[in-house]
Amino acid sequence: MSVTKHTISVLVNNQPGVLQRVSGLFGRRGFNIESITVGASEEEGLSRMIIVTTGDDRTLEQVQKQLYKLIDVIKVIDLSAHPMVARELALIKVNAEPAARPEVLGIVDTFRASVVDISPASLIVQVIGDNEKIDAMIELLKPYGIRELTRTGATAMIRGIVK
Template structure:
């Protein structure tokens, strides 16, 4: 099954996220990632949903979303040249002697150390989902104490 990224422009109203997520659930579509935030226009929010399925499933999702009252526009990004990013914060157990080793990995991935305590470090990494996953796997041997990831946010490249 292919992953698909869908951009949904919606009215910034209470319950819109619930209605969109409910549509996915009722239809048996899985949401792998969802991010919501303000858009370029006041009163509107943009949702970026990553889901999986074939082209028929994606077509159904697009049509069903278009029927919701608060949905202004639905755009499939996965078929277009696009930029996508995700953010992760990773709290890693670290012995003082291992700090330089971890710093080297973080620098290689263009990440940042955003907090250091006596026996932990919090690493921030931004990039495509594959880059985030690679960093997580490299941090596992050190002992991940906590991990949090945003969903994917994306935008088509070039002019609208």
């Protein structure tokens, strides 16, 4: 069995402890959660979790079956089994003395990112995109000195209309 990256959507009742139960199930099955985002869904009272993990297909299928056994889980979809759109947001605080700013701003423009804060010695850059885009931008900003970095984790959706 090959180990692949999976992006899973889990629709749940918005109840205390659901996140803990869902993440605990992954841990018990030996799946590492690379990222997890949770927020409101299109239905009031329901939240959507987007979980990015790696593992073989057979184990993932078992995790999906176990998720359905949790009382607050409504629906589980392996988004990565379909054409999907996935995005992540990162905020990057980078050293940017006035002399280096034109170079840093060139990188920001190239990645269609934006500067959301400026201080005398640094900039905070916001970049939105897929994992590879954010990784590439971070690599290009490293030589200037990254002071702080935070990422949201992926959020995703299947393309088109799902029946």
